[in-house]
Amino acid sequence: MADLLAGLGDAGGWSKRHLLGLEDLSAEEITLVLDKAEFFRKALDAGERRFPLLSGKTCCNMFFENSTRTRNSFALAARRLGADMVDFSAATSSLAKGETVIDTARNIEAMKVDVVITRHRTPGTPHLLAQNLHCSVINAGDGPHEHPTQGLLDIMTIRQRLGRVAGLTVAMVGDIAHSRTARSNIWGLKKLGAQVIVCGPSTLVSPRWQELGVEYSYSLDAILPRVDVLNLLRIQFERQYTRPFPSVREYALLYAMDSRRLARTKPEILILAPGPINRGVEVTPDVADGPQSAILDQVTNGVAVRMAVLWLLTTVKS
């Protein structure tokens, strides 16, 4: 065990108590998380499952939106680090009884909880909690704003597959307007020196995205030949009040990544997609399951990134 953990090294000067968004992190901090996550990924691949770094700590999922995979990815990460995990997620939780979200979180903290992992449809909720709690807060998605561990796992997968991030051109394709994944990726990728293009129908991509230092395009076919990474976002029908395009079939004709389009990309193109994927909408099965796709790698890296984040946040003295 001592041998196992020796490879992890120390926390490298990490000083943040919360992970609220990639906008707040420096390039050095992002790289530190990725390096630590790389350690956990390799150890997981080697069959290790028990890393007693958070023994005696308690982590808490407090999801106010339905989530199965992110919630369980955090739960697995916490348990593999030896933490106790408790789940306060529920649409039917005390909030329905008129309690404020700060009161709910303070109540949970009062049970001697060290890390609160939260998802809420209102942007800024994790920041509000961070200001009002003594324990660590992780943003697992605040409306369309940020989802930093998703950004980190995407960037980790790019670095793993292509060996670097700086100088790459990464296109985020699809439902940019409603995507916290897009925002977290943009902040992280820009800081590490990548170019970002946001691409999708004009109802979902606005020229104002240029203010974040990214390029925009309404045509996937136009940008295909010059991108190194395609990150295919899911159309989130559940977040939309009006239909942003005439039909799913029309969307797929213009934006689905299929073998015909794949033939026009650079040969080493990397295909990412934060699940769940809609096969035949944003990506066709042959591409999703092909050698350019790193979709399942993203999932495994997700556990590794969350282990790294949980460990780093809890190494900070409060």
Next chain:
Amino acid sequence: MADLLAGLGDAGGWSKRHLLGLEDLSAEEITLVLDKAEFFRKALDAGERRFPLLSGKTCCNMFFENSTRTRNSFALAARRLGADMVDFSAATSSLAKGETVIDTARNIEAMKVDVVITRHRTPGTPHLLAQNLHCSVINAGDGPHEHPTQGLLDIMTIRQRLGRVAGLTVAMVGDIAHSRTARSNIWGLKKLGAQVIVCGPSTLVSPRWQELGVEYSYSLDAILPRVDVLNLLRIQFERQYTRPFPSVREYALLYAMDSRRLARTKPEILILAPGPINRGVEVTPDVADGPQSAILDQVTNGVAVRMAVLWLLTTVKS
């Protein structure tokens, strides 16, 4: 670890296999639980999280009413004692398939469960289970009847803050009629020598409460100057078929604990409230977050009380 647990002492002659209500406990038994809970509270404050007193035991939450915080408080208590925890709570559980509650509980027990923690909207359900199971049963709320661990944690908080219980005057304010918390507090406080006043609108407080040996009042302002503790109960709209007062605003005008009323109390007044609180209804934010409030202490004490109860019940030879 031996050193840590040395401070706990022995079970002091505890002989009960179930915790069904504070009506059933003697003053000595209540004091014993509070003393053990005090040990766990101090150890939790000192950063201890692992007390392997229930290793190899299995505890089970069997909640037939929605609950996030009580259910998780028990789950954390059980896990910190080293027990396995399993959760059979579900509105959609087998009961919906026509099974009796006794059969459901016997099935759970047959999986080799040592403690069943249960909440049910029908008063007496935990007592029915206690008669039909070999394992320990804890009442986590049976309709408007009793919620003994809530009563214990309230009384523990009073004793901690004010140094004693005997001789104090404690007012329970608000929705007395539907409150299991009120009933458990009344039984416990009376046994330990406190005076209790139940206070609220006449639709929620009846003169018949005098039969339990308590005083009643329709006016918070009238009793304010002479109480040592105010326990502000939540208006439980979900338990009421008809509106017991004309408006929430009218209720708040008459019963909300605010700074104006606080100025008329004894200076050392203690404010309790079993969460979730409705800010602006039974208590205003300045009072809820002020120095007289022990609302978050109650939550921490809740985990400690449940650890004490789980430990005591499982020390009894069956």
Next chain:
Amino acid sequence: MADLLAGLGDAGGWSKRHLLGLEDLSAEEITLVLDKAEFFRKALDAGERRFPLLSGKTCCNMFFENSTRTRNSFALAARRLGADMVDFSAATSSLAKGETVIDTARNIEAMKVDVVITRHRTPGTPHLLAQNLHCSVINAGDGPHEHPTQGLLDIMTIRQRLGRVAGLTVAMVGDIAHSRTARSNIWGLKKLGAQVIVCGPSTLVSPRWQELGVEYSYSLDAILPRVDVLNLLRIQFERQYTRPFPSVREYALLYAMDSRRLARTKPEILILAPGPINRGVEVTPDVADGPQSAILDQVTNGVAVRMAVLWLLTTVKS
């Protein structure tokens, strides 16, 4: 601990990575599972709760149908073997977002999960997953097709109580048409040399069941004197589109096992019922709670069978 596990022996040449149905197992394989389950049952009865045979393994419940008891029986089995347990069960899971069941399962597997335990209303779903995953798959019920651990625990209970299976006559009574329990029992019992009769109203029992090598009957009274075991299936109203009999009272008159019918059976008759039971429908309380009933033994054996299955499947090198 070494002593404890010594009694378990080795995996006896077990070579299957999945448990999809009893149709796939040989008599020798079924007997091996029962023998190992017998070891766990005896150890559980002796108070043992920790068998660190799956340390560092992760098991996952992926139930797409509501289930409290089977899901928790597997969870308890996994935890008592020292495995981590994660639960992806949810009607509101990612499937609702358009993802295929194979993608959901592959995502879970990518989190480094060793065993996926699944229930789905579509027959063959576990088989589909087994073809597409590297980890082990356990069928916890696929529509009306198979529920192998239920079959195994029923047969284990018969062998325990009557000392043998071969040569016995076992009647499955009730809702045969919709019962995966009936199918798994039939495959298992036939392989071990028992005779099986399926019995119920003609709307729920078809002559075509003879193709599986079983006898059929519409009259419980006619077969009563010659059966050794009665397995009383629950009427699963939730699986039926049209009412298969005029009234519950009429069903009970013809098929409920009551004391009057009990008097006409062999004296050593064994009464089984996979819970939850409808008291007064398929069985009356005096019979359900009487000495011939092994209903609660089935539940305890369920945990033991699942421990045996989890251990055997994970001993196979992938």
